[in-house]
Amino acid sequence: MTNPLPPETAKWLKDSGFTVRTEAIWLEALTHGSFNSGSPQQENHARDYQRLEFLGDRVLGLAVAGWLYRASDSHEGKLSQRLNALVSGRTCARIARNIGMPDHVRLGKQAREDGGADSDNILGDVMEALIGASFLDNGFDVTRDVILQLWESDLSGDAGKAKHPKSALQEWAAHNKRAMPHYGVKSRQGPDHASRFTVEVSIHNVGKAEATATSKGEAEKLAARAFLKEFG
Template sequence: MSELSKETQVWLKSAGFTVKTEAIWLEALTHGSFNSGSPSQTDHARDYQRLEFLGDRVLGLAVASWLFRASDRDEGQLSQRLNALVSGRTCARIAKGIGMPDHVRLGKQAREDGGADSDNILGDVMEALIGASFLDNGFDITRDVILALWESDLSGDAGRAKHPKSALQEWAAHNKRAMPHYDVTGRSGPDHASRFTVTVRIHNVGEAEADATSKSEAEKLAAKAFLEKFG
């Protein structure tokens, strides 16, 4: 396996990361397409997927613990902010802000296809770097790096007062779940004073329901109930 370039080492340090074990960081920056030109399996560099899995959890814990200490909001509101702050979109935006695209290791075709600017790839690599930091330096140091990189988002409006249906859609996307599906499962009362019951489902997660005097309000309340139950 090749070593981290001097430029990448300098970049990681400027972003706040501390590199001790180069192989972990090289893995975090390697996309699966990088191996496409390798003549044999033994030449393959490990890609970032395992570190992404770890980093996603470390990021979630770091941000959740900050939110818990910084606010006395209820569970639903905390979950809403958390989902926005750790979303793939947020991770990708922060990755671009620190200049990550120049350092991701991609295959020739993937780079030509715009992989270095892909939100999906950059968001995943951001989480992989967090996983690498956790393994190389422990949680406390990694948490401090996260809070520094996320500082403007934590002090901003991300996830505040968001419509529950939008918040639920973000939650599903972040957790790699199917999009929510809403059904009107009941209606009662006269036409001039009807009440609607709506059930929202996410495949392989569960469902929640709510009723209100309009379909849109019932959908909103059902999404809020789902987040409170599963978020």
């Protein structure tokens, strides 16, 4: 039998803007894998948040992408750059702290003692899991409105604006759980005072892009920008 959602946690979720209809799914969203220290056959075994995190990540991305599309006429590359910053694990973790999530995450004793309640990775994942729970319990429109409320200051701020393309690409790779970008000089042509560098950037199992410029650094920047336009 699933344990009920603690009253203080139910109140916290409501105060944070969430609407709880099916308690079990919200309990799952707040449960870290370390909480299940016993056998799956034991009565107190609870499902952890990983599946809901997977779902919530996509819902968050769609909600924020929709807002960006409506709010700006920027080209695709700039939209992708802002999206990656706004839905990053670091941003999710910061918003989780802002609403007091650490007190409500269900962790195993050792994980809590090791600082799991203040881990960017855990808090970011649980934030996405709560979004997944909201989507299943209330649908997309309600969940989108909660996201836009919680992300309001970030959406109106400078997150993701004017970020260097190489930083933006690294952030994109981290958010999408990909290998870090690899840059390599494919060719160098011309005399020292007028050289032109062709640089290729690649991410394993994603793809590659290249660009040419009068300096290696500028070519890397243009290649990163081209990669984000193609795959971001």
